[in-house]
Amino acid sequence: MLPEPYDLLPTTALSPQSVAAGDVLFRQGTRTRGLYVLKSGRVHLERVGPNGERLIIHRAGPGTSFAEASVFSERYHCDAIIMDAGELVRIDKSAVLAAFGNPDFARAYACLAAQQVQAHRQIMEIVGIRRAEDRVMAGIVAGFLDGTVVDFAVRLQLTQETTYRALRALVEAGRVINPSRGTYRLA
Amino acid sequence: MLPEPYDLLPTTALSPQSVAAGDVLFRQGTRTRGLYVLKSGRVHLERVGPNGERLIIHRAGPGTSFAEASVFSERYHCDAIIMDAGELVRIDKSAVLAAFGNPDFARAYACLAAQQVQAHRQIMEIVGIRRAEDRVMAGIVAGFLDGTVVDFAVRLQLTQETTYRALRALVEAGRVINPSRGTYRLA
DNA sequence: GGCAACATATGATCGAAGTCATATTCTAGA
DNA sequence: TCTAGAATATGACTTCGATCATATGTTGCC
CATH class of the missing domain: 1.10.10 (Arc Repressor Mutant, subunit A)
Known part of the structure; x- marks a missing residue:
């Protein structure tokens, strides 16, 4: 089962897949296909700086989603590299965009997003x-x-x-x- | 002018106000009225722990919003205390909830939220x-x-x-x- | 049961970041 | 123009968290 609010989407929007360590899920600059929910394994999101410096943007762990912002973007802004093998689900970009026409989905999305932002702010204060x-x-x-x-x-x-x-x-x-x-x- | 996506809301949803240092905007446990956009000044959000420890949850600065999650909650989960005098705008909770019926607002909200989450993740990685x-x-x-x-x-x-x-x-x-x-x- | 892997726990040492101090430059405002 | 305050910049010293090492307790699995 997918975490809220993506459980409200039709199954046609979901593409489950297995990935192995070292696989590249997407590359900076390629066309966005959607966001991902990680069921197991580990994924690094990395951006390459102007002089070739590799900068880790985010390390995604089991049970979390990543590349949410890709839904609103034409191109991925970072690389997604599989660190540990696992299972993930790709969630189609157009399905998510369409789902915002459903107020229940929109509210569920916003609720989760607001909570995430609050949690991040708190962790940053503590750290x-x-x-x-x-x-x-x-x-x-x-x-x-x-x-x-x-x-x-x-x-x-x-x-x-x-x-x-x-x-x-x-x-x-x-x-x-x-x-x-x-x-x-x-x- | 309010930052996106709140600029899409009717002005009837907005309550501008001036606050002085030491003012308490809301208290943990009181009924939620909505979220706030801070135009100038500084606000601390604090939670009181089980044994009375005061824990700063977030320090809001000019140009940012806070208490977004209150839109989805009956009661505020923290205190909001004005540190430096300034101007802020309260955005009515029910108006925001209603606005999720508008797909444009929903998408604009989600886009901003996704970007915020991404920015937080990046800062956390760097820190x-x-x-x-x-x-x-x-x-x-x-x-x-x-x-x-x-x-x-x-x-x-x-x-x-x-x-x-x-x-x-x-x-x-x-x-x-x-x-x-x-x-x-x-x- | 026995073993491997991991969590808990603590000691010793070192280095890096914080603190305190101070000087200079820049800027906004009276 | 003079001044107050802030940003830039760096030196001296201290402290605290990281690192390395090690031991014990716990859990899951063959």
Whole structure:
């Protein structure tokens, strides 16, 4: 099943495909065919700078969509390169454009987009906190410590080691409790 | 004039207002009235954690909108506090919801939202680069060094000093040229 | 059960980015 | 024109997060 709001589209708009590591999904400058939903694997979006510098624009992970803006553009503005093999679904550009005629789809799309923007803004604020201890605390308050500490550290743009040390410091300061190995909660 | 796509809305949906530093625009838990476009001044969006920790969710600057997700929510999920006095426009929630019945508005909204998401992803990738020199280089390639170096440094989540030093190092390495005081370009 | 892979956890060391200080140049405005 | 404030620029010092290393605990799988 596709994530909202793309579950509202007819199946004729969807092209599932398997990809292998190293495959190039699309290239900067080629005609846009639509956006993609990644079911499994990893994809890098890269842009080539004026002097040939390769700049990673985005690293897409399982369960996320990418190249959404291509729906509103004639050409792709970056390369999409498969890092780890996986399954993905291409969603046809014209079908999405047509779907905006359906107010339910439009509202569902806008709702998700607004939430994404809000989430990004929040992560940027948190990542902007310099002290690891404050950053980790903010991350916990924001509810980011749901999975493993390793994933949490990645979200905070910190190393695991620094994250563990910050967690311990917060526990020692009484601001966080550590009821069992690997689980942390606000005090 | 309002930024796209809100310029497509009828003026009856808009409520301009002046605000002073310290004013509270809305509080977490109060009924949503709509989103805001900030013409001048500065606004902080803050959420209060379970134990009373104040967490800045977003700092809105001139020319940007905020609380977009409130259009799809019954209650505000954060406080909006005016940091610097300015002018803003409230955009009525029901008018926006109704406007999604207009495919042109829906497409314009989605186009802008998709671009915003893409821009956020890119900034997050760049901010995730640890070495200041690499980060500054990526920032230049991405075209972020359009205004002052100070603004550039803020966007990169680096201090001005580190940014200046990285710029100098890049100039010395021949990767960037510094035709005149305060101007830098790719070599 | 036993093993491999991974998450948790912490110590030691180093380097890079932050902080503080200061000087110069530029600009806007009284 | 003079001045206040901001941007540019760089030096000295410190700190904190990254890196490398290592050990233990946990989980899934053959």
